[in-house]
Amino acid sequence: MSLTTPAPSPTIAAARPAAAKKARQASRRAGVPYAFLAPGLLLFTLFLAAPIVYAGYLSLRKVKVSGLGLGAKSRTEVWAGFSNYVRSMTDPEFLPSVYRILGYGLIVVPTMLGLALLMALLLDANRTRPWIGSFTRIAIFLPYAVPAVVASLLWGFLYLPRVSPITDVLEAFGLTAPELLSSSWVLWAVANVAIWGGTGFNMIVIYTALKAVPTSLYESARIDGASELAIAWRIKIPIVMPSLVMTFVFSLIATLQVFAEPMTLKPLSNTISFTWTPLMKVYRDAFVRNDIYSAAATSVVIALATFLLSFGFLKLVGRRAFNQED
Amino acid sequence: MTVLAVKKRNSKTATLLLLVGAAYCLLPVIWVLIASSKSASELFSTFTLAPSSHLFDNLADLSGYRDGLYWRWMANTALYAGVGAAVSTLVSAMSGFALAKFEFPGKGFVFNVILAGVLVPGVILAIPQYLLLAKLGLTNTYWAVLLPSFISPYGIYLARIFAAAAVPTEILEASRIDGAGAWRTFVRVVMPMMRTGLVTVFLFQFVAIWNNFMLPYIMLGDDKLYPLTVGLNGLLNQGASQPSMYTAVVTGALVSIVPLIALFLTLQRYWQVDLAAGGVKA
Numbered sequence: 108m109s110l111t112t113p114a115p116s117p118t119i120a121a122a123r124p125a126a127a128k129k130a131r132q133a134s135r136r137a138g139v140p141y142a143f144l145a146p147g148l149l150l151f152t153l154f155l156a157a158p159i160v161y162a163g164y165l166s167l168r169k170v171k172v173s174g175l176g177l178g179a180k181s182r183t184e185v186w187a188g189f190s191n192y193v194r195s196m197t198d199p200e201f202l203p204s205v206y207r208i209l210g211y212g213l214i215v216v217p218t219m220l221g222l223a224l225l226m227a228l229l230l231d232a233n234r235t236r237p238w239i240g241s242f243t244r245i246a247i248f249l250p251y252a253v254p255a256v257v258a259s260l261l262w263g264f265l266y267l268p269r270v271s272p273i274t275d276v277l278e279a280f281g282l283t284a285p286e287l288l289s290s291s292w293v294l295w296a297v298a299n300v301a302i303w304g305g306t307g308f309n310m311i312v313i314y315t316a317l318k319a320v321p322t323s324l325y326e327s328a329r330i331d332g333a334s335e336l337a338i339a340w341r342i343k344i345p346i347v348m349p350s351l352v353m354t355f356v357f358s359l360i361a362t363l364q365v366f367a368e369p370m371t372l373k374p375l376s377n378t379i380s381f382t383w384t385p386l387m388k389v390y391r392d393a394f395v396r397n398d399i400y401s402a403a404a405t406s407v408v409i410a411l412a413t414f415l416l417s418f419g420f421l422k423l424v425g426r427r428a429f430n431q432e433d
Numbered sequence: 434m435t436v437l438a439v440k441k442r443n444s445k446t447a448t449l450l451l452l453v454g455a456a457y458c459l460l461p462v463i464w465v466l467i468a469s470s471k472s473a474s475e476l477f478s479t480f481t482l483a484p485s486s487h488l489f490d491n492l493a494d495l496s497g498y499r500d501g502l503y504w505r506w507m508a509n510t511a512l513y514a515g516v517g518a519a520v521s522t523l524v525s526a527m528s529g530f531a532l533a534k535f536e537f538p539g540k541g542f543v544f545n546v547i548l549a550g551v552l553v554p555g556v557i558l559a560i561p562q563y564l565l566l567a568k569l570g571l572t573n574t575y576w577a578v579l580l581p582s583f584i585s586p587y588g589i590y591l592a593r594i595f596a597a598a599a600v601p602t603e604i605l606e607a608s609r610i611d612g613a614g615a616w617r618t619f620v621r622v623v624m625p626m627m628r629t630g631l632v633t634v635f636l637f638q639f640v641a642i643w644n645n646f647m648l649p650y651i652m653l654g655d656d657k658l659y660p661l662t663v664g665l666n667g668l669l670n671q672g673a674s675q676p677s678m679y680t681a682v683v684t685g686a687l688v689s690i691v692p693l694i695a696l697f698l699t700l701q702r703y704w705q706v707d708l709a710a711g712g713v714k715a
Contacts, residue, residue, distance in 0.1 A: 139615045140535035144543065147528030150584035155550050158561035165561065226454050229447045239448055245698070246455035249462065252693035254644035256662040257686045260669055261461035264468070264683065265481075272464075272481040307458065335443060356552070364556045367646035371666055374673040386556050386647075393560045394651070402560055410557035417552055 159410075165403035166191050191404035195392075200382040201405070207294065208384050212362045214298040215305075220354055222302065223309035224347070228339050230310075231317045244314070248307035255304060259371035262300045263288075267375065288376035296376075300368045305361075309354045316350040317343060352424055356417045363413050366390070385409050462690070469684040473677050491684040503685055505657060506664040510643060511692075512575070513660055517582035518639035522592075525585060525634050529592025530623055534600060544593075550586030555647070563651050577652035578660070582642050588634045595630025596623070633703050636696075643693060661689045 169187035195201060226247055233240050250258065266287040268274050274284040287296045320343070328338050344351075366386045373379045381395070382388040385405060393402035468476060470488040479485065495503050531537075532544055562581055566572050571580070600623050608618040624631065646662040653659055656667065665685055672678040 136615075137537065140531040140537045140540075142615070143527045143531035143535075143619070147524045147547075147584065147589055148543070150524060150580075151547070151550060151586070154562060154581045154584050155553060155558065155586070158558045158565060159553070161561035161565060162557050165564075222454070226451065229451050233444070233447050233451065236444075236448065239451060243451040243455040245701070247458045249694065249697070250458055251640070252697045253462075253690050254646065254662050256644075256646050256666050257689055258461070260665060260682065260686050261465050263669075264679075265461060265464060267477075269477045270468075270481055275481060303458065303461070306454075360552065360554055364554055367662070370646070370650075371669065374670050389556065389560065390647075390651070393563075399560060399564065406557045406560060410554045413554045413556075414552065 162403045162407055162410075165400055166407045169400050187400065191400045192408070195401045195405045195408070198388075198401075200380075200388060201385070204382050204385045204388055208363060208365065211294055211298055211365065211384075212359065214295065215301045215362050216355065216358045218298070219302045219305045219358060220309055220351065222306045223354070224313055224344070224351065226306070226310045227313035227317055227347070228343060230314055231343065232335055232339070244311075248311055250304045250306070251308045253304065255300070255367035256371045258304045259297075259300050259368045262296070262303065263372050263375045266296055288372070288378065290378040293372075293376055293378045297365070297368050297372060297379075300372075301362070301365065305358065309358070312354055313347050313350050316347040320346055352421070356420060359417055359420070360413055363409065363416070465683060465687045465690075469680075469687040471680070473680045476679060476683065487680075488684075491680050492688075495681050495684045495688070498681055502656065503664065503681075503688075506659050506661045507689070507692075509575075509658060510660040510662075510689075513578050513582065513649070514639045514643040517579055517642045518635050520579075520583045521585045521588055521638045522631055522635040524583060525588035525592040526596075526624060526627060526631055527619070528589045529594075530596045530600070530619060530627075532589070532593045533596035534602065534605060534623075547586045547589050551590055553586075559647060559651055562648075566652065572652050573654045573658065575658060578642075578649045578658075581648060582638070582645075585634075585638050585641075588638055591630065591634050591637070592627070595627045595634075599626045599630065629703070632700070636700060636703055639696075640693065661685075665689065 167187055167189070168184050169191065171183050171185045173181050173183070226243075230240055230244055253261075264270050265272070268284060268286065271284065271287075277284040285292050287293070324342065325338055328342060333341070364386055365384050369379050369383045369387060373383075381391045386409065389402045389405050389409070392398045392405065464481065467482055467484045469491055471479065471485040472487045472490070475485050475487075528547075532540065532547075558581075563572060566577050566580070571577050604622060604626075605618060608622050609615075613621070643660075644662065645660075646666070649658075649660050649663050650666070653663065656664065659667070665682065668678055668682045668685060672682055
């Protein structure tokens with residue numbers, strides 16, 4: 108792909124005044140950044156902006172059936188106002204799935220980020236033992252390499268009483284193990300898969316931020332008699348706060364869209380329904396019931412709720428979403 | 434107790450906690466390694482962590498499943514992730530370079546739109562992307578999974594930071610005075626300077642596509658086009674009615690995570706990501 112226009116022929120160029128030539132070069136140069144942005148903006152428009160607009164459009168449409176509903180002409184698409192939203196919000200399966208996802212988020216996000224922060228601080232404090240440090244760092248990061256489907260599959264088997272080593276251990280002590288895929292535990296079982304898969308990545312993000320801090324800062328605190336705990340609480344955590352804010356926002360967005368984990372655990376547990384999470388309901392409405400309009404309305408609601416939560420959180424902590432200036 | 438003794442005890446507690454964390458993270462991986470050595474009858478009967486000797490039989494069974502369909506899924510996944518991440522990295526590098534190194538009308542607007550794109554929940558895209566691609570007749574083809582993965586707002590955001598940090602403006606001036614065109618300068622000068630950052634962008638996108646489930650699950654109907662995630666999900670669903678499939682599922686799960694784990698161990702230094710600053714400390 109060529110991004111520069113071909114050079115004008117020398118005769119024409121010579122015939123024009125030098126000032127015009129300069130102006131032409133300058134305007135060609137002015138086009139350069141747009142040429143570099145073109146593929147990105149085109150793809151962005153086609154696969155991000157257009158689908159969002161289209162989802163909004165579909166959420167306000169419905170199919171009108173005229174006559175007996177036979178023949179191609181009898182089904183026409185008309186404006187529906189907010190009726191899709193009303194229908195999707197009043198669906199008896201919608202609110203339970205929202206409560207479920209909120210409970211799930213309240214388990215996953217704090218636990219995952221708390222563990223990630225704890226492990227990052229321990230790794231950072233443990234710099235004197237490089238062998239244990241690098242072994243644990245790699246081991247805890249490893250789940251990031253495991254797709255959510257495979258992670259759910261592995262844990263799913265480990266949850267089965269016939270396979271679970273936990274059951275064996277508990278029975279050895281004469282205790283009955285909980286049925287992890289039963290209705291009372293299944294939320295925790297799914298949450299565990301997400302925590303297992305996400306802690307390592309977030310730990311690396313926080314650890315990278317910690318490593319950027321010069322050790323001299325801690326040494327002077329130590330000379331002043333500060334304990335390791337005080338150093339972690341007063342110096343290290345404030346320093347990694349921007350990283351924590353970003354990991355929180357990204358975790359929140361990912362958590363509200365959970366889909367792969369419950370879809371994979373579903374065949375192993377009859378307590379996970381087709382509408383277990385809001386996104387599973389969107390999938391069922393669109394592809395099992397062929398009601399794309401109601402599915403579009405539900406996805407707009409989830410997306411708006413996610414936006415409100417993440418921007419609201421960023422406002423609350425008083426930070427801009429990203430450091431826009433270097 | 435002396436200060437030194439307290440310190441030693443603290444350090445021991447820290448090491449112990451780290452090892453517990455490592456054990457928790459390794460447990461499912463160790464389990465799948467052991468479980469894939471068991472025969473179908475042993476899987477649910479022998480002690481969980483007792484290995485057996487059927488790994489190669491299981492691998493042969495997995496390869497034999499519908500004329501090697503599993504390996505086709507593996508090849509598909511490599512294609513989706515490799516091509517998708519490569520194109521996405523090039524697109525991100527170009528956009529990031531333009532946003533970092535040029536002044537032009539509309540720059541602030543473009544950057545803010547891309548930042549908003551980073552926070553767009555994928556959920557709102559799934560159905561309209563499917564319907565739009567269906568209109569073009571592209572669903573149930575390789576393009577259905579590839580095309581949407583070519584754009585990564587987060588990749589553009591990262592590339593902009595890398596370009597701003599790694600490419601000095603004087604070098605661009607010098608290259609232009611030497612008469613090199615903008616594209617030539619980008620390929621020969623800018624891309625090599627951004628190399629470390631671009632590897633990170635590539636890896637991010639590669640892992641994201643490799644691990645993706647919802648997009649191919651929605652887009653594809655023909656199981657010859659499936660990536661591993663969708664294929665394994667289907668195998669597990671079959672296992673519910675024929676439990677003998679479970680050994681194939683378990684062995685398939687093990688084989689599916691080997692390439693990414695190898696990639697992680699060899700490219701460790703690129704995984705030091707500072708999300709807040711967007712930079713890589715390599």
